[in-house]
Amino acid sequence: MTKNTAVGLVRILSLTRRHYQCSIGSVLFNFPFQASRVSVNSSFYHHQSKKGSYLNTSTSNLRVGLAESQDYFSTVTSMANANGNAPVFKRLPQKVVPVNYDLTFEPDWTTHTFQATAAIDVEVKEATDAVVVHAVDFTIASIAYRGKNDDEQLEAEIFILDLEQEVLKINFPRALPQGNGTLTIAYSGKVKDNLRSFFRSKYKGSNGEERFHYATKFEPTYARGCFPCWDEPSVKATYDITLVVPKNLVALSNMPVKSDVPHPTNIDRKIVKFERSVKMSTYVMAFAIGEFDFVEGRTPDGILCRVYTPVGKKERGTFALEVVMKSLGYYKKYFGIPYPLPKMDLLAVAEFGSGAMENWGLVIFRENVLLVDDQLSSVASKQATSLTVAHETAHMWFGNLVTMEWWSDLWLNEGYASFMEYLCVDKLYPEFEIWNWFMGDYISVLEMDASATSHPIQVDVENPADIGSIFDFISYVKGAAIIRMVHDYLGDDKFKEGMSHYLSKNLFGNAETKDLWAALTEKSGEKIDVIMPTFTEQMGFPVFTVKDIEQSGQKKIITLSYQKFWLDSSAKDADTKKYRWITPVTIRKKSDPTGVALKKLINEDADVEFKLTVDSNEGEWVKLNADHIGYYRVIYPSAVLQNFIPSIKSKELQSSDRLGILDDLFATVEAGRSSSDDVLKFMLAYINEESEAVWSAIFKVVGSYDTLLRGTSLHEKFKAYALSLLSPTAKRLGWNRKENENSQDSVLRTTMLTKMVSLGCVDTIEEAKSMFAQHIKGDITISPDVKSAVYRAVATEGESGFDAFTDFLDEKVRIIAAMGSVKDKQVIQKVLEFGRSNEVNMQDIVTIIMSLSSQGQHEICWEYFKENWQFFRDNFPTGHFLINRVVKNVTSGFKSDEKAAEIENFFKENQIKGVGRSLSQSLEKIRIRKVWLERDTSCLQTFLSSY
Numbered sequence: 021m022t023k024n025t026a027v028g029l030v031r032i033l034s035l036t037r038r039h040y041q042c043s044i045g046s047v048l049f050n051f052p053f054q055a056s057r058v059s060v061n062s063s064f065y066h067h068q069s070k071k072g073s074y075l076n077t078s079t080s081n082l083r084v085g086l087a088e089s090q091d092y093f094s095t096v097t098s099m100a101n102a103n104g105n106a107p108v109f110k111r112l113p114q115k116v117v118p119v120n121y122d123l124t125f126e127p128d129w130t131t132h133t134f135q136a137t138a139a140i141d142v143e144v145k146e147a148t149d150a151v152v153v154h155a156v157d158f159t160i161a162s163i164a165y166r167g168k169n170d171d172e173q174l175e176a177e178i179f180i181l182d183l184e185q186e187v188l189k190i191n192f193p194r195a196l197p198q199g200n201g202t203l204t205i206a207y208s209g210k211v212k213d214n215l216r217s218f219f220r221s222k223y224k225g226s227n228g229e230e231r232f233h234y235a236t237k238f239e240p241t242y243a244r245g246c247f248p249c250w251d252e253p254s255v256k257a258t259y260d261i262t263l264v265v266p267k268n269l270v271a272l273s274n275m276p277v278k279s280d281v282p283h284p285t286n287i288d289r290k291i292v293k294f295e296r297s298v299k300m301s302t303y304v305m306a307f308a309i310g311e312f313d314f315v316e317g318r319t320p321d322g323i324l325c326r327v328y329t330p331v332g333k334k335e336r337g338t339f340a341l342e343v344v345m346k347s348l349g350y351y352k353k354y355f356g357i358p359y360p361l362p363k364m365d366l367l368a369v370a371e372f373g374s375g376a377m378e379n380w381g382l383v384i385f386r387e388n389v390l391l392v393d394d395q396l397s398s399v400a401s402k403q404a405t406s407l408t409v410a411h412e413t414a415h416m417w418f419g420n421l422v423t424m425e426w427w428s429d430l431w432l433n434e435g436y437a438s439f440m441e442y443l444c445v446d447k448l449y450p451e452f453e454i455w456n457w458f459m460g461d462y463i464s465v466l467e468m469d470a471s472a473t474s475h476p477i478q479v480d481v482e483n484p485a486d487i488g489s490i491f492d493f494i495s496y497v498k499g500a501a502i503i504r505m506v507h508d509y510l511g512d513d514k515f516k517e518g519m520s521h522y523l524s525k526n527l528f529g530n531a532e533t534k535d536l537w538a539a540l541t542e543k544s545g546e547k548i549d550v551i552m553p554t555f556t557e558q559m560g561f562p563v564f565t566v567k568d569i570e571q572s573g574q575k576k577i578i579t580l581s582y583q584k585f586w587l588d589s590s591a592k593d594a595d596t597k598k599y600r601w602i603t604p605v606t607i608r609k610k611s612d613p614t615g616v617a618l619k620k621l622i623n624e625d626a627d628v629e630f631k632l633t634v635d636s637n638e639g640e641w642v643k644l645n646a647d648h649i650g651y652y653r654v655i656y657p658s659a660v661l662q663n664f665i666p667s668i669k670s671k672e673l674q675s676s677d678r679l680g681i682l683d684d685l686f687a688t689v690e691a692g693r694s695s696s697d698d699v700l701k702f703m704l705a706y707i708n709e710e711s712e713a714v715w716s717a718i719f720k721v722v723g724s725y726d727t728l729l730r731g732t733s734l735h736e737k738f739k740a741y742a743l744s745l746l747s748p749t750a751k752r753l754g755w756n757r758k759e760n761e762n763s764q765d766s767v768l769r770t771t772m773l774t775k776m777v778s779l780g781c782v783d784t785i786e787e788a789k790s791m792f793a794q795h796i797k798g799d800i801t802i803s804p805d806v807k808s809a810v811y812r813a814v815a816t817e818g819e820s821g822f823d824a825f826t827d828f829l830d831e832k833v834r835i836i837a838a839m840g841s842v843k844d845k846q847v848i849q850k851v852l853e854f855g856r857s858n859e860v861n862m863q864d865i866v867t868i869i870m871s872l873s874s875q876g877q878h879e880i881c882w883e884y885f886k887e888n889w890q891f892f893r894d895n896f897p898t899g900h901f902l903i904n905r906v907v908k909n910v911t912s913g914f915k916s917d918e919k920a921a922e923i924e925n926f927f928k929e930n931q932i933k934g935v936g937r938s939l940s941q942s943l944e945k946i947r948i949r950k951v952w953l954e955r956d957t958s959c960l961q962t963f964l965s966s967y
């Protein structure tokens with residue numbers, strides 16, 4: 021099947037769901053409009069709600085991003101620099117392998133360096149005088165080997181640190197005989213400042229002074245920067261960790277503390293030893309040192325769980341503690357395998373390179389991702405924390421206990437954990453109605469995966485540096501979506517049985533994707549091993565076109581066929597026939613709107629007509645893809661679509677089906693297979709919609725037309741149409757949480773009011789401004805659910821609005837996002853300059869660009885980018901997700917061939933490495949939009965005029 025070996029290309033994420041980078045730490049925050057500097061209280065950082073103001077970008081409408089993938093993007097650097105001259109990648113020789121690492125680290129807080137000893141028990145499988153291990157950035161003091169029964173050590177004759185391959189090549193004067201022994205390496209290294217390997221995480225102390233936590237982040241290949249090791253996921257070993265640290269600090273590692281004693285010669289230090297670990301991969305080993313508070317609890321099985329927080333914030337760890345304790349119980353029951361460690365710590369540090377990292381027994385999170393404050397966090401933030409904690413906890417089994425053999429199968433790890441987090445949270449907190457979140461992610465990934473610039477989720481990766489180029493939103497969310505489809509196809513019991521079988525067979529070992537499919541096949545008797553590769557090894561998905569539905573007695577005969585679905589219909593003809601899927605298809609009918617009337621595996625070639633027969637009464641609707649779980653789209657004839665309308669209005673159709681019908685219809689409009697008035701007319705059936713998930717599909721449509729029509733004579737009319745659609749629900753929700761309201765309404769309020777502001781609803785903006793004025797006076801407190809909307813409304817006032825913000829700098833995340841709502845061109849320039857000033861973190865300029873771009877300020881952003889492209893090129897690592905986001909957001913909002921050509925030429929003349937895929941996606945989007953506007957202007961004119 022198609023294997024993507026493209027080098028130097030990275031894919032984009034437009035928005036993050038729960039890990040929006042928000043530059044944690046206590047930065048000095050200086051608005052350009054005010055001369056004053058105001059210290060930001062870091063306790064107020066919490067992540068931007070996924071439903072917050074970023075989320076209505078009219079260009080892509082993506083609502084989510086991924087915890088861990090952000091850091092994977094940064095790994096693309098070496099590949100993007102390669103230019104065809106990359107060193108040939110080699111895995112380590114396996115003549116000598118580790119059994120146990122006995123590691124001692126003694127860091128120095130003033131120089132940010134460390135002294136270390138690695139005494140590695142190894143098995144020499146084949147006599148050799150050469151040992152090769154991964155290592156980088158070390159100064160080696162000595163290397164010696166002692167055989168198990170030898171009295172004397174054998175000193176290394178020569179050792180070379182090969183920086184290109186990141187290996188330490190050691191030669192001994194004679195061959196090490198087959199058998200066991202200990203390789204001892206004394207060395208020193210640096211505590212890094214780039215949030216990788218063994219690094220320092222900066223924060224402000226209570227008096228505003230700069231302080232550091234020390235922590236580790238080893239996935240995928242950063243363990244080698246901390247200790248010499250076999251840094252490959254399949255080379256597992258046990259660990260004895262010893263940390264020599266200042267006596268006032270907390271030291272943590274994967275396992276519980278075994279001993280904690282004063283240093284014999286240094287009264288300021290102590291020596292903390294940890295219990296021997298289970299057998300595990302290098303990338304999940306971890307330790308951390310710092311000033312931390314904690315909250316704790318014990319599961320019914322006696323597992324001690326703690327949430328460590330920065331000092332003074334432990335109450336904010338209470339919710340995560342509850343989630344982790346419950347999740348451990350849930351997964352134990354689900355997999356039939358107990359959590360194998362005696363403790364589980366979650367640690368929040370101020371700065372962390374990704375949202376969270378699943379180190380076994382010591383999961384490290386960025387502070388804003390883990391901590392929840394009852395007064396300051398929105399409902400959506402709390403739900404996001406529950407999902408992230410459940411995701412990382414799932415990795416304790418799927419990833420840590422059974423690990424991918426090589427990085428090529430990372431998608432499965434992440435896709436699987438991204439599915440299980442929903443299953444788990446749905447069970448633990450049914451009131452969250454958490455699958456709604458997934459549906460928002462799901463419709464976004466379907467849109468991305470229909471583009472010509474998509475890629476298969478399963479791709480061979482030889483060099484771990486290439487992970488960044490293939491491991492993205494599609495891998496996470498499509499991965500989760502297709503696992504959800506398997507779960508639905510097999511049913512929970514069989515799926516569970518297969519999973520448990522897969523895990524028990526490979527405990528403390530490694531496996532590949534095919535091993536999981538084989539286990540599910542074995543336990544279910546279904547051909548999962550044949551079905552699933554059609555979804556993992558090809559990009560895209562099928563669209564089923566219903567040609568005819570014929571009533572025959574008490575049955576309906578449905579005639580249909582499928583093809584690959586392309587958003588760009590001009591790409592369709594060339595490639596359609598080479599794609600073939602084996603698809604589990606379901607049918608639902610009006611007389612049983614929650615059941616499944618037919619379940620069938622479609623094993624036809626593309627473009628071949630076939631029939632499905634289902635028991636059904638005359639006059640009732642039948643709908644393909646019950647609950648919109650199948651990873652495919654459906655096109656119905658217009659008359660069939662109309663039959664759904666009464667059941668959409670009455671909500672007899674399930675919310676997932678209401679969403680599915682609308683999103684499929686909209687996709688066919690974008691692809692030129694239906695027209696715009698079809699979808700805008702159809703959408704009126706949703707005017708009293710209550711489901712937050714369905715609204716995410718409506719917002720996707722509204723956002724897309726907002727971008728499409730901006731700058732045309734139809735834009736104001738469209739906004740009036742959109743406001744009339746949104747207003748009844750905005751009114752119903754109001755500005756304040758009602759007593760006992762469901763969480764869907766709380767989450768929807770955030771997005772709905774933000775959208776109303778962004779569409780320019782005068783009443784909403786006035787109300788928001790009045791609330792803000794009262795808030796400043798101290799007369800009212802604005803609910804965290806609506807702060808984003810209020811700030812956006814105030815920001816539309818320009819400079820005077822920002823003056824008011826300065827009293828609320830603790831709301832940094834929301835404020836920076838709100839900056840995109842300013843309208844005055846001069847103020848926009850100031851906002852952009854502020855975003856790249858030294859007073860804020862580098863990622864804040866990206867947030868501002870995204871925010872401006874979502875408000876239709878593409879032209880200003882593009883001009884700004886052109887003037888400052890070297891700044892962007894030089895200040896972000898090559899291929900990093902942040903520079904990709906910038907490129908995507910400054911280029912993708914246009915809709916003319918001229919602009920596409922201008923953008924293409926600009927990047928030809930001014931090359932920025934590692935942004936090729938983002939650029940291709942933008943150009944594809946621009947051209948799709950151009951054709952769409954030409955095609956539908958006339959029908960939109962008619963519809964919007966008569967409306």
Ligand SMILES: [Zn+2]
Pocket residue numbers: 088411412415433434437
């Ligand atoms: Zn993960």
